[in-house]
Amino acid sequence: MSSQNGSGIAFCLRSEESQDHFRLLELPPELLQLVTSANPPVLQFKSAASTASLAAGAGAVICTPDKTYNIRQVNTSNSVYICQPVQQAADDGDGGLTSPRLQAVAKCGFTLELSHHSNASAGSYLKAALPLYSPIEASSSREPRSKQMVFDDIPLSQAECEQAWTDLACFETVEPINCFLPSAGAKIAAWHAILRQATAQDIDLTMPISGEHLARSVDNDEDWPQELSHALLRSLSGTSEGHILLDEARTLRNIGVDSLAALSQARGSVALSDWLDAWRDLMPERWREKVSQKLLPPDSWKTLSNGSVALNADGASSTNADLGSSAPRAKSTLGAKRKWHDKFRASKKAA
Amino acid sequence: MPAIALQPQNPDRAGIADRALPGLLQTPSGLALVEIQGTINSTSVSDDTPAQAALDVGRLVFPYHNPENEGDTSWQKRVYLYVGKHQRLTGEVKKLAKPIAVIRRKTPATSAVPDGDELEIAEIVYYKLLFAHRPEPVGAGG
Numbered sequence: 062m063s064s065q066n067g068s069g070i071a072f073c074l075r076s077e078e079s080q081d082h083f084r085l086l087e088l089p090p091e092l093l094q095l096v097t098s099a100n101p102p103v104l105q106f107k108s109a110a111s112t113a114s115l116a117a118g119a120g121a122v123i124c125t126p127d128k129t130y131n132i133r134q135v136n137t138s139n140s141v142y143i144c145q146p147v148q149q150a151a152d153d154g155d156g157g158l159t160s161p162r163l164q165a166v167a168k169c170g171f172t173l174e175l176s177h178h179s180n181a182s183a184g185s186y187l188k189a190a191l192p193l194y195s196p197i198e199a200s201s202s203r204e205p206r207s208k209q210m211v212f213d214d215i216p217l218s219q220a221e222c223e224q225a226w227t228d229l230a231c232f233e234t235v236e237p238i239n240c241f242l243p244s245a246g247a248k249i250a251a252w253h254a255i256l257r258q259a260t261a262q263d264i265d266l267t268m269p270i271s272g273e274h275l276a277r278s279v280d281n282d283e284d285w286p287q288e289l290s291h292a293l294l295r296s297l298s299g300t301s302e303g304h305i306l307l308d309e310a311r312t313l314r315n316i317g318v319d320s321l322a323a324l325s326q327a328r329g330s331v332a333l334s335d336w337l338d339a340w341r342d343l344m345p346e347r348w349r350e351k352v353s354q355k356l357l358p359p360d361s362w363k364t365l366s367n368g369s370v371a372l373n374a375d376g377a378s379s380t381n382a383d384l385g386s387s388a389p390r391a392k393s394t395l396g397a398k399r400k401w402h403d404k405f406r407a408s409k410k411a412a
Numbered sequence: 413m414p415a416i417a418l419q420p421q422n423p424d425r426a427g428i429a430d431r432a433l434p435g436l437l438q439t440p441s442g443l444a445l446v447e448i449q450g451t452i453n454s455t456s457v458s459d460d461t462p463a464q465a466a467l468d469v470g471r472l473v474f475p476y477h478n479p480e481n482e483g484d485t486s487w488q489k490r491v492y493l494y495v496g497k498h499q500r501l502t503g504e505v506k507k508l509a510k511p512i513a514v515i516r517r518k519t520p521a522t523s524a525v526p527d528g529d530e531l532e533i534a535e536i537v538y539y540k541l542l543f544a545h546r547p548e549p550v551g552a553g554g
Contacts, residue, residue, distance in 0.1 A: 069473035070433065072493060073466040074452060085445075086513040088536065093511055096533060101420030106531070123418070139544075142446045143514060146433070147466075163433065164466055165446060172512065213414045 071162040074142070081167040083143050086123075087174045095125055102126050107216045109186070123175060127220035130175040143167040178217070183225035186215040187242060191231060194241035194289065205239035230296035232288040243289055245322035251290045252316060252343060259345070266345045269306045270294070309348060313356050316343050321362060322372050330371040333364070419518060419532040434477050436488070437505065437539055443514055445540035448493075448501065470494040472541075493543055500550045503543030511538045 075081075088096065095101060108121045121132045142165035190211050208231075212222045230248055233240045243251070259266050275294070297312045298305045320340045324331040333354065341352045354362070354370070363373050425441045437444050454467055471494045476487035488505035495501060514537060518530040 069471040069492075069494075072446075072469045072472045074469050075466050082516065083534070084515040084531075086515055086533075087510045088513050089510060093536070096420055096513065097536065103420065104418040106416040106418060124415070137447075138449075140448045140451050142448070144444045144446050146442045163444070163446075163472060165469075 072144075072165070073162065074165045075167075077168075081143070083167045083169060085141070085143075085169050085172045087172055089130070089175055089177075091128075092125065092130065092175065105218075106132075107213070109214065109216045122178065122216040124216075124218035127218050129178040129216070129218045129221060131178055133174045133176060134171050135174050136171045137169075141169045141172075143169065183215055183217045183222045184229055186217070187211070187222075187225055187229055187231055190214060191240050191242035193244050194232075194247050194285075195244035205237055207238050208233040208240050211240050227292075227295050227299070230289070230292040232286070232292035234286050234288055241289075243292070245319040246326065247285065247289065248293055248319045249316070249323045249343070251285060251293050252319075255290055255294070256343065256345070265347075266307055267309070267347045269304055271304075275305060309351075310356075313344065313348060313351055316340065317352070317354075317357050318361060318372070321357075321370065325371050330365050330367075330369040332369045336370060416529050416531060418515065419530060421533045421536065425535070434474055434479070434487075434505075437541070439535050439537060441535045443535040443537060445512065445514075445537050446543075447540055448503075448543045449545070452495070470496055470499075491541055491543075493541075494550070495547060498549055498551075499547040501543040501547050502545050503541055506540050506542045508538055508540060511536050512540075513537075 096104070102125060105124045106121060107124055123130045123132055144163050144165045147162050147164045208226070212219065212226075215222050229242060231240060231242050256266070258264070264270070275291075294305050294307070297307045297315060299308045299311050317340050320343055321331065321336050324336055324339060337352060337354065341349050344352055361373055362370055364370050433444060452467075452469060454469075473492040473494065474487060474490075475492060476490055478484065478487065491503045491505060493501040493503065513533045514535045515531050516534045518532045
């Protein structure tokens, strides 16, 4: 087999000082499809702002417009070269004849592997990052930031951030630019004003709200920004774009949670009947009958020994975010971390 | 921390026209992956060697590759990398279970952000050359 001479491709190594810098990123099928599509989107590397707010295990992530992948750096002991064909200088004076030549232009010690994210919800990041806007005062101890600046510090995709932003009725003020997370009290006050306007002007809030009606509903003399009212209506309709149509289940649930939070804030709890009455009063005529404490997720509130009710602090956080889906996802990240067990489980059973 | 953009592949990317590798391993930009278990050591680099100079390792040979018959994949099982005059590595062409995006920093000239950090996918590679065996001694004459 005398194939050494003449045949084949010359292989050479660029000296270390002049090597290029590359990173190798493994592409899961879904992501591969996206980046090789006709109109590939720009992806984003993101990481949380401070290590303090990092959920366990959340490091750098890579985001498509609507999905998030965890990045894991996997080192290799092999030498992985990135190679490029080069034209060999025709120095033999043979009329510019070139021979094929492959040059290793960079060496990579690790590969970036991606795994599916993660139970971290954008909501918890927003709650940690945004100043609370309450009827009494807007706390503004933190540096004012725009919405996009806040999103940049959340290691989740734009769509996931946007959804949580809408769900939580967060709003951005224009002058000066700043972002706020409204308190339950602020939301209830704004909702109350919207209801009052709607009743006075004969606007049915259970129907799609036209632009003109919307402007009249949120128009008020109170001292909170109109952005809050808009954000609230968005959060009750559940969409960040398009026309506003309040979602019945969402409106009932969210106003229920917020009214309970607002009422029980002063003394830590409120009598069940007081809460239900207040909640009923906060509903458009047509939905009043449907008010019931059963609409709230069972773990979001509790009955105290004296018969009054209070919001369950831990449960409340999940009511506004996507319901239910967090638990199984938490399990799957754990599985990804302890990949060895998964890898060997199959062979173990077979044996 | 601001997000760092990762731009998709440039559809007009093109490498050097010289197509040395078998078609399967060719990519539009010419980038390919070669993995060697171990490291390449050389005694021939001296202080006199200019920094840009490339170190000649040897030759890459696809003994069973027949350009006329790309459909036949059996040639992928054997690739030789002759190192210097006396050593040969045996390897194979391996399809990557998950294709790899080769990422690099965008050069200021092609970047939309003048001095920002912007990355781009230079190429997506589907196959690699894997040399997972020890080098064997071979005669200089072949």
